[in-house]
Structures are given as structure tokens and as C-alpha cells.
Amino acid sequence: MTQWEVPKRAELIRSICEAQLAQLSELLSIQMGMYFPKERWNDLALGIKTAANEFGFMDTESFIQWLVSSSTLTKAQIETLAGHFTIGETYFFREKKSLELLQTQILPDLIRSRRGADQRLRIWSAGCCTGEEPYSIAILLDQLIPDIKNWQITLVATDINPGFLEKASEGIYSEWSFRETPSHMKERYFKRKARGHFEILSRVKRIVKFSYLNLAVDVYPSLLNDIHTMDVIFCRNVLMYFAPHRVNQVIQNLYLSLTEGGWLVVSPSETSHTLFSQFVTVNFPGVFLYQKPSHQPQKADVFSHKPEPEAKDLFQPRLNSSASPVQQMPLIHECNLSVPLGPHEQMMTGPQPTEYLEALALYEQTRYGEVVDKLVSWLSLSDAERKEMDLSGKASYLLARAYANQGKLVEALESCQTAIRTDRLNQGFYYLCATILQEQGQMEKAIGALKRALYLAPDFVLAHFALGNLCLQQSRFKESNRHLRNALLLLRKYPPEGVVPESEGITAGKLVEMISAMTERAESA
Numbered sequence: 001m002t003q004w005e006v007p008k009r010a011e012l013i014r015s016i017c018e019a020q021l022a023q024l025s026e027l028l029s030i031q032m033g034m035y036f037p038k039e040r041w042n043d044l045a046l047g048i049k050t051a052a053n054e055f056g057f058m059d060t061e062s063f064i065q066w067l068v069s070s071s072t073l074t075k076a077q078i079e080t081l082a083g084h085f086t087i088g089e090t091y092f093f094r095e096k097k098s099l100e101l102l103q104t105q106i107l108p109d110l111i112r113s114r115r116g117a118d119q120r121l122r123i124w125s126a127g128c129c130t131g132e133e134p135y136s137i138a139i140l141l142d143q144l145i146p147d148i149k150n151w152q153i154t155l156v157a158t159d160i161n162p163g164f165l166e167k168a169s170e171g172i173y174s175e176w177s178f179r180e181t182p183s184h185m186k187e188r189y190f191k192r193k194a195r196g197h198f199e200i201l202s203r204v205k206r207i208v209k210f211s212y213l214n215l216a217v218d219v220y221p222s223l224l225n226d227i228h229t230m231d232v233i234f235c236r237n238v239l240m241y242f243a244p245h246r247v248n249q250v251i252q253n254l255y256l257s258l259t260e261g262g263w264l265v266v267s268p269s270e271t272s273h274t275l276f277s278q279f280v281t282v283n284f285p286g287v288f289l290y291q292k293p294s295h296q297p298q299k300a301d302v303f304s305h306k307p308e309p310e311a312k313d314l315f316q317p318r319l320n321s322s323a324s325p326v327q328q329m330p331l332i333h334e335c336n337l338s339v340p341l342g343p344h345e346q347m348m349t350g351p352q353p354t355e356y357l358e359a360l361a362l363y364e365q366t367r368y369g370e371v372v373d374k375l376v377s378w379l380s381l382s383d384a385e386r387k388e389m390d391l392s393g394k395a396s397y398l399l400a401r402a403y404a405n406q407g408k409l410v411e412a413l414e415s416c417q418t419a420i421r422t423d424r425l426n427q428g429f430y431y432l433c434a435t436i437l438q439e440q441g442q443m444e445k446a447i448g449a450l451k452r453a454l455y456l457a458p459d460f461v462l463a464h465f466a467l468g469n470l471c472l473q474q475s476r477f478k479e480s481n482r483h484l485r486n487a488l489l490l491l492r493k494y495p496p497e498g499v500v501p502e503s504e505g506i507t508a509g510k511l512v513e514m515i516s517a518m519t520e521r522a523e524s525a
């Protein structure tokens, strides 16, 4: 900054009154999680001024008035704001110690335990910036798994700033991104480009899937954005910019997005016994990592913002009593994917299916290991002993979800197939089956299961969406377009803020945005 810029900044801040700055700070905290306390009002004022130009306002004052009076911002508006307020500081192999742990302990353990079984790994870089972090992880994967082609690797990298994501997808970097990278790594994994730039090798680039996700407001875990049952989540140097009262909710969602035994990696400066008390803190030399315990109930009182169960757990069935008013509106299609405690079950005569109800309650508390124990022993009883034969399909389905939430896909698929054998007309069973098959990389079979679900229920909006997505991945553009268009047509019947049934809390408006982004991608392909 030049010496002339200091007075200009002071002038700028004076031109925005304190009340407005406080309102703006609150707005950015709600919409993006960002923290602008008084000491950072300089940055806030500068960001607002530059954003005003991009939003097409001639003066900052009118922009502020418009912004603070907007009740909600669209995704596009948040993306534009993100371009002015996010911090793009990152580089390859940053905070070496946690990456060394990943390389020497976490990944080797995971690889050993999955090799010869489902050969599947799921990693998420949350707040990936311009891609240096996820590509560093992809390089480690490439080194550790010589037969990587035979593995089902999911490495999702998300950010709120579309400009960062675009640069990440290009994968071209200047020397500055390599300030902590050993030169042999650069030689081995990058191609030299013009003007001192380097491009990541395409085989490493292919491992990472970049997408937009706003950690403050978007729904996760979710099958729809592939954020769920993660083995490892990197969320480094992101939470430090979050407003303290927004951090708990993000940590809770990260917790739920991990599989049991999964690891959360934050930056050394972000570690906190209080914030991460739900995790087991593992102290490695020079680094604390957080591990989600296996088979343990959540401590509900740890966080001030208790999560809404229906918005958090992708395989989580919802009890009717917890449905929000929007969910209670007439549904386009009652897909029966969840295992609701319907009135017909409450009125059941004869002995109550205690084990099933207990399993359902445990599931609500995300105690999947205990759900499995209970249902496996209950389902192994003879029909006469079990008495409630009609529930065995639902029980197998619930068991499948519990397995899936633990990342045990083989068992999950088996239970789901048992559920289908019990009731071949339940489209929800086929949908879950498709989800598991997709996770296993069995795309053709997943497409088959989704088609079956749609045959049973042609207006099943999520099945159209999933099929459109899968066909897009398979470059079957025409088919993809047809299903995405159908999903859009069905979504017209919803108010934008209405929650799509069985979508883990995703609103119709949000799903429309996701589909629009996908169709744009398909058209530009």
C-alpha cells in the first residue's frame, strides 16, 4: 500500500456509518460464515467498495442499502461477494506435518484395510482455494497406490469462490505456489509451461473433483453433492476466518460428513479442545488430528446449535413428527424413501415391534453400529418369533442405510437387495440401491436401479436428478438433459424455499441452481 492509500481508506470507512458496517458484518457472517469484527472493518469497507462496482452500483451507499435490505442473496450474488472477501493464501504441501501424517499413517492404514475389499477412499478438501491442497493430496495418493486405476477414489475439493475454483480446475501455477515444494516433486508431477508456470499432470488432475460449496449455508453431508462418509476431511485455514458463532455448526456438519473412524485435519492454529470435543483428539508429534469415534453416540450438548436431524444425515430416515411445515405440504410424490413412523404403524395392533422402533431411535442419534447390531439379530429371528413380518422390508432398508452410513457398502447393498425382495414395488428401495451402486462405481447398475425407481414413480424428482447426473458423468448428454429437464419441470411445483422430499434438506431453489450448473456444463462439453 502506498502512503497515500492510508488516508483514503480512513476516509472510506468514515463514509460508511458504524451501524451499516455492523449490519454488513452480520450479513456476511450469515451468508458466508465470514468474521468481520470491528478491527477488520477496514477490510470490510474496502471489499464493499469494490463489490459495489461489480454489482453495477455507482456509489457504495446505495449498494450497502440494497445489500442490507435484501432478505436473502442468490448463489450468484454470494459468489460475487466471495470474490471480494475471501483470502486466497495457499501453496503446495502447506503445513507439511499433517500431510506427512497422511502419507505415512492415515492413508497407508486405510489402503491396507481396503485393499482387496471395496478398494475405496473418500477425501474432501473443504475450502480448497486454488487447488494446491487437494492436488498435494492427489500426488500422495498417486505415490501410495500404484494400482490407483483399480480403486474407487473420491477426492472432492470445494470452495465458495468460483474464481478460485476456475483456477484450480486449470491446474496451472506460478513459482509462488511451490514455495514449500521439494523440487523433485515439481519435476515429477508438473509440466513446464510458458512464463515460468507449471501445469499439474493430467493423471493427477483427474483424481480431484472441484465443486462449489458454501460451508456456511449449503447442506452437507449430502448424497447430492457427494459430501458424505468421508475417510478424511481437510478443512485447514478456513475456520479461522469464520465468525465464532458460525464455527460450531460447520464443525458439527464436518463431523457428520465423516465416516466412523474418519479424520478431520485442521490447521495447527485452529486446534481447540473445546470446539472439537466431539472428536477423539489424537496427538501426533507436532500435530493434533481429530478422529470421529466409532460406534459412539453423539454428545448432543457439545454444540450450541443442535443440528436439525433431517438436514444432516444422508441416509437418515425422518420421523413424521419432526417434519417442518414445508415438508408437510402436499408432496409431488410420496417416494417412501424414508422409514417414517406413519400413523398406520402407530395404530398397529398386537405386540409393538420394539426392536425396530429402538433401532429407528438409535438411527436418529446416528448410532449406526448399534442399529446394525440390533437389526441383524432381530432379522435373524424366524418370522414367528419376530411377529411383525411386514416390517422386515423396512428393517432391511434401515439396516442398509446404517451400513451405508458406516461406509460398509457391500453389506449395505446386500440388505437393500433383501428389502427389494420383500417389496419389489418400493421405488425408494431402488433409489437407495442406486446410490450404493454409484458409490461402488457400478454406474450401469446404478442407472438400471434408477430407471426401475422411475418406472415405479415417474415423478420421482431426485431419481431424475440422479439419473441426469450419472448420464452426464458417462457423457450421455441427451439422456442426461432429458432427466434434468424432467427434474426442473417437477421442481416448478415447489416454492424455491420448499424442501425436496428425501433430499436431506435441500430446497427446490438450490436444486434448480445445481441442475442449471450441470446443464451449463453439459452444454459446454
Ligand SMILES: C[S@@+](CC[C@H](N)C(=O)[O-])C[C@H]1O[C@@H](n2cnc3c(N)ncnc32)[C@H](O)[C@@H]1O
Binding pocket: 032, 033, 034, 086, 087, 088, 089, 090, 091, 094, 126, 127, 128, 129, 130, 133, 158, 159, 160, 161, 164, 213, 214, 215, 216, 235, 236, 237, 238, 241
Ligand atoms: C486461506 S484459504 C485456505 C486454503 C487451503 N485450505 C489451505 O490451507 O491452504 C481459505 C479458503 O476458504 C474459502 N472459504 C471461505 N469461506 C468459505 C465458505 N463459507 N465456504 C467455503 N469456502 C470458504 C476461501 O474462499 C478460501 O479459498
